[in-house]
Amino acid sequence: MKSVLRLFFLFLGISLIFVACKDDDADENPVDPTAENKKALGTSAEDLLSDDIYTKLRVELVSTASFQPDAASIQAFRNFIEERVFKPGGIQFIERQIPDQAGAPFTLDEIKDFEEEFRTQYTVGNDIAVYIFFSNGSSSNDTQSTVTLGTAYRNTSIVIYQKTLEIITQSEPQLLPLLEQTTLEHEFGHIFGLVNLQNDDIHSVHEDPNSAKHCVVEECLMYFDATNVGRSQLTRLFAKGAVPPLDPLCIADLQAKGGK
Ligand SMILES: [Zn+2]
Ligand SMILES: [Zn+2]
Numbered sequence: 354m355k356s357v358l359r360l361f362f363l364f365l366g367i368s369l370i371f372v373a374c375k376d377d378d379a380d381e382n383p384v385d386p387t388a389e390n391k392k393a394l395g396t397s398a399e400d401l402l403s404d405d406i407y408t409k410l411r412v413e414l415v416s417t418a419s420f421q422p423d424a425a426s427i428q429a430f431r432n433f434i435e436e437r438v439f440k441p442g443g444i445q446f447i448e449r450q451i452p453d454q455a456g457a458p459f460t461l462d463e464i465k466d467f468e469e470e471f472r473t474q475y476t477v478g479n480d481i482a483v484y485i486f487f488s489n490g491s492s493s494n495d496t497q498s499t500v501t502l503g504t505a506y507r508n509t510s511i512v513i514y515q516k517t518l519e520i521i522t523q524s525e526p527q528l529l530p531l532l533e534q535t536t537l538e539h540e541f542g543h544i545f546g547l548v549n550l551q552n553d554d555i556h557s558v559h560e561d562p563n564s565a566k567h568c569v570v571e572e573c574l575m576y577f578d579a580t581n582v583g584r585s586q587l588t589r590l591f592a593k594g595a596v597p598p599l600d601p602l603c604i605a606d607l608q609a610k611g612g613k
Contacts, residue, residue, distance in 0.1 A: 389476040390484070390509045394543060395550030397508040400481050402438050402545060403611025407481035409442030410434070413474040416487035417453045420515040426533035429596070433538045437545070437604075437612045447474060457490020457516075461504065464488065464512045476509065483544065485537070487515040494580075502579040503536040505543035513537060521587065532587075534596045539579050546610060547575045547603050554609070559602040573600035 385391075400407050412434070416422060427446065434444060451471050456463065467486055474482040491514055492501035500521070503513045513536055522529040543550065548568045549560040561569040561576070568575035574597045577586065590597075599607075607613075 386477070387472075387475050390472075390482065390507065392508040393551075394505055394507060395546040397481070397544065398546030398551070398607075399610045401483070401509075402607055402613075404439040404441055405611060407476070407479055408440060409480040410438060410440045410444045411474050411480060411482040412444065412446050413472065413482060413484050414446060414448045414487070415471050415485065416448070416450055416515065417489040418450060419453050420487055420489045420519065421450070422487055422513070422515060422533050422537075423530045426530045426537065429530075429534045430537045430541070433534075434541065437607055439611065439613060442479065449473070453489040457488075458493040458495065459488060459490050460493045461506060464504075464506070465510075468510055481509070483509045483511070483541075485511045485513060485540075487513050489516055490514075491517045491520075499581045499583050502532070502582055503540045504580060505540040509544060511537075511540045511544065513540065525591075528591050531590070531594065531596060535574070535577060535590060536579050538596060539574055539577055542575050542599065542603070545607055545612070547599075547606060549606075554606045559600075568600065568603055570600040570602060572597060573603055574598060575600075575603050 399405070401410065414422070414427065427448075431444065431446060438444070449471075454467060459467075464486065468484060471486070472484045474484065476482050492504070494501050495517070500517050501514055502517060503511060505511045513533070515533075518529060518532050518536065522532055543566070546554065548554065548566055550566055554560075559569050561567045564576075564578055567578050570576060577590065577597060
């Protein structure tokens with residue numbers, strides 16, 4: 354018994370030394386404080402939905418001088434998030450404005466450069482942060498027949514092509530809030546991991562074989578693909594006059610990852 358105890362203390366001593374060494378190393382090479390926010394799309398689904406690790410959610414909304422989202426759209430978007438996540442510490446929206454950025458249309462690399470320069474909210478402690486940029490320029494991927502309304506490009510990063518949304522709804526500006534909300538909620542659905550983004554959804558059968566990482570259910574929010582929107586899709590959305598809700602299969606996926 355005695356020797357077992359001695360062995361135990363010896364082992365404890367070794368682990369303490371090991372831990373101390375590890376800390377020293379950390380001081381010499383400080384970890385990138387933004388590293389938690391530079392992961393692949395869909396990998397933070399559980400962290401965003403549940404309160405297992407992160408009890409609070411901060412959403413930083415960065416818009417430019419010329420293009421800002423409608424306040425009612427932001428409120429509706431907030432309600433959408435509140436309906437799905439467990440965050441007993443609350444959800445905080447931080448709205449900021451920056452000057453219009455030059456050089457549009459923007460490549461995704463340029464959008465990432467803006468994030469590097471202008472994002473101020475990062476995941477820290479029990480507090481997870483999401484960044485959304487409302488771009489004053491369109492996407493460089495746009496063609497004559499299709500446009501990109503928004504893109505979720507990292508675990509907690511989204512761009513909304515606000516100028517594109519405003520151009521599309523120019524003749525019917527009353528449709529702008531509908532397009533804003535649909536795009537915001539759809540892209541947030543992607544950072545929630547929909548559909549089957551990390552190939553780990555329990556209902557993976559509802560991933561659309563014709564549109565990867567989107568939902569096969571036509572009435573669902575995640576059916577609408579905001580990255581390659583053509584005229585017919587827009588006409589359909591506008592004819593409905595309402596933001597498509599998540600269908601029961603997508604909601605079940607979120608619940609399986611700790612969401613409501
Ligand atoms: Zn999409
Ligand atoms: Zn769905």
